[in-house]
Amino acid sequence: MSLAQIRYFVTVAEEKHVGRAARRLCVAQPAVSRQIRNLEGELGRPLFARTARGMTLSPAGEVFLPRAQAILADLAAATHAVRRI
Amino acid sequence: MSLAQIRYFVTVAEEKHVGRAARRLCVAQPAVSRQIRNLEGELGRPLFARTARGMTLSPAGEVFLPRAQAILADLAAATHAVRRI
DNA sequence: AAGTCCAATACCTTTTCGATCTGGCAATAC
DNA sequence: GTATTGCCAGATCGAAAAGGTATTGGACTT
Numbered sequence: 001m002s003l004a005q006i007r008y009f010v011t012v013a014e015e016k017h018v019g020r021a022a023r024r025l026c027v028a029q030p031a032v033s034r035q036i037r038n039l040e041g042e043l044g045r046p047l048f049a050r051t052a053r054g055m056t057l058s059p060a061g062e063v064f065l066p067r068a069q070a071i072l073a074d075l076a077a078a079t080h081a082v083r084r085i
Numbered sequence: 086m087s088l089a090q091i092r093y094f095v096t097v098a099e100e101k102h103v104g105r106a107a108r109r110l111c112v113a114q115p116a117v118s119r120q121i122r123n124l125e126g127e128l129g130r131p132l133f134a135r136t137a138r139g140m141t142l143s144p145a146g147e148v149f150l151p152r153a154q155a156i157l158a159d160l161a162a163a164t165h166a167v168r169r170i
Numbered sequence: 171a172a173g174t175c176c177a178a179t180a181c182c183t184t185t186t187c188g189a190t191c192t193g194g195c196a197a198t199a200c
Numbered sequence: 201g202t203a204t205t206g207c208c209a210g211a212t213c214g215a216a217a218a219g220g221t222a223t224t225g226g227a228c229t230t
Contacts, residue, residue, distance in 0.1 A: 002087060003086065004218090018176080019176070019177085028220050030178075030219080033177060033178060034178090045167055051227085054175095055177085060167045060170050063166050063167055064163060067159065068163065071163065074152065077152070078152035078153065082129075083128060083129055104207070114207090115190085115208085116188050118208060119210090136196090137196040137208090138197080
């Protein structure tokens with residue numbers, strides 16, 4: 001698991017759309033698609049349900065999303081705290 | 086910044102010694118040394134003071150350590166929460 | 171049934187990361 | 201005072217991971 005995967009997951013969850021998430025993240029769509037898949041493989045559960053119109057959070061995704069957002073927020077706060085010394 | 090860098094930092098902070106930290110992490114010593122240096126570069130501050138006998142936390146390191154430990158703990162908890170669904 | 175919209179796949183390139191080896195510096199021993 | 205030991209830093213090389221482009225496959229819409 002990597003921080004990039006967590007960021008990709010949060011962005012896709014917010015956009016409900018891999019293509020839009022990829023644009024926001026400034027990477028190509030397959031890169032996001034692959035990292036989401038790797039993350040799901042590592043967690044042993046699908047995080048999204050794939051529909052013809054986009055991506056919807058699965059139960060596991062609903063559990064993971066707030067925790068992932070908190071981790072990213074904590075990391076940003078820690079970084080700022082160090083830089084402000 | 087990567088999760089590996091955060092893990093390396095926490096381990097070196099606990100061991101106060103790059104070589105011992107590398108052994109605990111099952112990687113070579115220069116790999117740890119370089120990642121710590123990269124992390125310091127990204128944060129813009131030294132996290133350790135280098136002495137002839139090891140590494141001591143700097144003020145910035147003292148600020149970063151508990152936050153880094155919390156992030157790793159939260160990540161582990163999030164992973165377990167998803168796997169337990 | 172055709173068009174479109176989306177994610178997934180294939181293939182290739184590039185970047186990143188770790189291992190090994192070497193150098194340098196400080197403390198200790200003699 | 202020199203030599204040895206222990207430690208971190210740097211350079212080089214090879215392997216693994218990640219991203220980009222192009223394309224395919226599937227499902228709604230009309």
